[in-house]
Amino acid sequence: DAMVIQNPRYQVTQFGKPVTLSCSQTLNHNVMYWYQQKSSQAPKLLFHYYDKDFNNEADTPDNFQSRRPNTSFCFLDIRSPGLGDAAMYLCATSRDGRNSPLHFGNGTRLTVT
Amino acid sequence: AQTVTQSQPEMSVQEAETVTLSCTYDTSESDYYLFWYKQPPSRQMILVIRQEAYKQQNATENRFSVNFQKAAKSFSLKISDSQLGDAAMYFCAYIASGANNLFFGTGTRLTVIP
Numbered sequence: 001d002a003m004v005i006q007n008p009r010y011q012v013t014q015f016g017k018p019v020t021l022s023c024s025q026t027l028n029h030n031v032m033y034w035y036q037q038k039s040s041q042a043p044k045l046l047f048h049y050y051d052k053d054f055n056n057e058a059d060t061p062d063n064f065q066s067r068r069p070n071t072s073f074c075f076l077d078i079r080s081p082g083l084g085d086a087a088m089y090l091c092a093t094s095r096d097g098r099n100s101p102l103h104f105g106n107g108t109r110l111t112v113t
Numbered sequence: 114a115q116t117v118t119q120s121q122p123e124m125s126v127q128e129a130e131t132v133t134l135s136c137t138y139d140t141s142e143s144d145y146y147l148f149w150y151k152q153p154p155s156r157q158m159i160l161v162i163r164q165e166a167y168k169q170q171n172a173t174e175n176r177f178s179v180n181f182q183k184a185a186k187s188f189s190l191k192i193s194d195s196q197l198g199d200a201a202m203y204f205c206a207y208i209a210s211g212a213n214n215l216f217f218g219t220g221t222r223l224t225v226i227p
Contacts, residue, residue: 042217101148106157
């Protein structure tokens with residue numbers, strides 16, 4: 001089945017230790033998104049790629065970066081995680097952005113110790 | 114700025130009964146899209162239903178239907194004949210036409226009582 005896969009499901013990192021979360025898709029969608037979802041809060045868009053074009057949300061901390069080496073894969077890099085970065089990170093894809101429905105992965109829950 | 118408000122953090126419904134989840138939004142746009150997404154426990158978020166703002170007819174998908182009131186900026190989700198598998202967090206979401214940023218509400222956790 002075509003899908004969006006996030007690895008790992010659970011990630012523990014130490015304060016200040018760089019961490020990378022990964023996302024892959026078999027849908028061949030043009031757009032890939034990274035959302036941060038904290039407990040009892042709405043998912044918040046961090047950035048997205050339209051093909052190779054990177055779009056950063058204005059309030060996304062500089063600590064967060066992303067890479068999309070090809071259509072199928074997208075990575076979220078947190079350079080120096082703080083305790084406030086503990087959250088569920090959701091990867092999503094859509095065929096061409098805008099009003100196309102989003103397809104989500106299962107998410108990666110990040111814990112910072 | 115666009116905002117999406119879900120005023121019911123938690124709701125419960127008896128199996129086979131009907132429940133309505135509320136959502137309001139704020140926008141100055143005239144053309145936009147509204148969505149309801151479902152996030153079951155430990156499972157991925159999936160699309161439940163979508164509504165185009167330019168359409169007056171309310172969207173329906175089997176047991177799921179919406180009540181879209183454009184003037185009131187209200188977009189409620191009605192679940193009929195509730196099933197145990199409907200238990201999940203439900204998110205209302207908005208996107209302006211031509212935009213890429215989907216704005217989510219804070220969610221409503223639905224419990225289905227057997």
